Amino acid sequence: MSPSSQTRHDESGRDIALAGEYVLGVLPFAERRAAEDRMLSDSDFAALVAHWQADFAELNPSYAPEPVPARLARVIEARLFGDAPSRTPGLWGSLVFWRGLSVAAIVAAVGLAGLSSGLFPSGTGGPAAPLVAQLSGPDSPIGLIATLDPGSDTLNFVPAAFVPDGEKSLELWLVPSDGSAAISMGLVPPDGGAVKIDKRLVSQLDDGALLAVSLEPPGGSPTGVATGPVLVSGKLLAK
């Protein structure tokens, strides 16, 4: 073995050991934080950590379940959902950050465009408020504005930012306001545009329903539930 490959060998062993130490949890606080910082910038190191995590997960049966005091469930739910109406999905609360000036301005424009192009339900005899959702997420490469056009059963998307790579599809999900299971509404065109929705789903697109977009294999989730990370989500609100 040449000296340089010996060095690489040592370095690779060092990283394997460090990743293992991180997963075991033996590192002091500062080194622990440093390892986490490195996972963010060094994908090889992050992969070593993921491998150790999968390996050591075999020891998880060593943890015996313990009865949890009943009040804890109420404390947690109050913390997460305490100040919102009970039917509203609580994810909204963590998305406050994106209700910033610039997004508000975009939505105002979309809302006006929606009104001027006649976003009214057919056959109800009067104008209804168009429903608009702003979809965004922390550290997400995409941002989308969705507008429901009840007259033509379509959701119109205005992409705020998206870099399509062809390797993944964006799948749209509806979480009804009654809290029932999420329903796939199809794929979001990578360049924005309209998504035609099933007539039966239109009635569930009401004020308080949540729209979310997850990253899926090309063509969408093979299982009917979201398999990839949820990139953005937003609640439909009457404007």
Add this chain to the structure above:
Amino acid sequence: MAMANTDTNDDYNMLLSRVALGDRKAFSQLYKSTSPKLFGVCLRILRDRAQAEDALQEIYVKIWRRAGGFATDRASPMAWLVTIARNHSIDVVRARRPATVDIDEEFSLADPGPNPESHALNRSDGRQIENCLGELEADRAQAVVAAYVEGSSYHELAEKYAVPLNTMRTWLRRSLLKLKECMER
């Protein structure tokens, strides 16, 4: 990886996907079925009931907020949940007793390390780590398990095995490399 119970995994996958989409009923179901296990993790590592209760709260707040980052094709859902619980509990313990000791950074691989070319993973028969732990000396295998399951620090391990801190770290790192080498064999 071999899964003990595929039905349960599918259930948890489904629940986590719904939690990621902001579904509170799914969150409540997930909490009911997984919180005793995660509370077991907190108690084992924190060894203090009040701290374990606080930790469990923080852990489920994290689960609610991070469920969107869980990708079902990459990890088992229960392993993901246990990782969040372990990481949080260990953070609390390490913050509680900050190590001020300077651990010697020198790390020489006197033992033959893993072959960098052998990246192929073969874990199809499951329970690999336990087989490979069996190839280590008994006390070193015990130290690895205590570190993982109890969240022991280098300090605690060095005390328990009555060796200097640096010796303990060298032991543990070499044990990790032997384990990796065994699992990739």
